[in-house]
Amino acid sequence: MTTAVIAPRMYSLDKHPDSEVTMTVRCMDGGCTWEPLPTTEPASAHVESELHTAETGHAVFTVSVEYIGLVTVTRADE
Template identity: 45%
Template sequence: MTIKSVMRFVTHRITRHPDSEVTVTARCLNPDCTWEVEPTADVAKADVDCMVHKGATGHGIFARRYEDVAVVVRDE
């Protein structure tokens, strides 16, 4: 018995799912501060909120997290 197989290599790419949006959160890294930006799709507003917090408190270091839904698709 002879077994034959064909192997194909197909190129794929990963991208943001077209029906999703980016969500951003941020939190102040000052050790005594619990301030944070609630999850939002408005990235510019989150940045402004961080700048306003800096102006009000002097705290200028933040951890930001960006999240989206990804999809892997076959390159055509």
């Protein structure tokens, strides 16, 4: 008698290859409402945040990075 051995599956969540990355930044200093438009150019969000800090002294921000994710499945023996 032969016993079948089924390899466990491995799951991985990554960015979908057709997805853009969108970055949103918002100042968290007291009542400041500074928030530039979301951008697909993360470097520009960094520059804008640094400029805001240089102009106001505000140095704490929320940063959100968003993209479409894709879960891929492989067998452990592959």
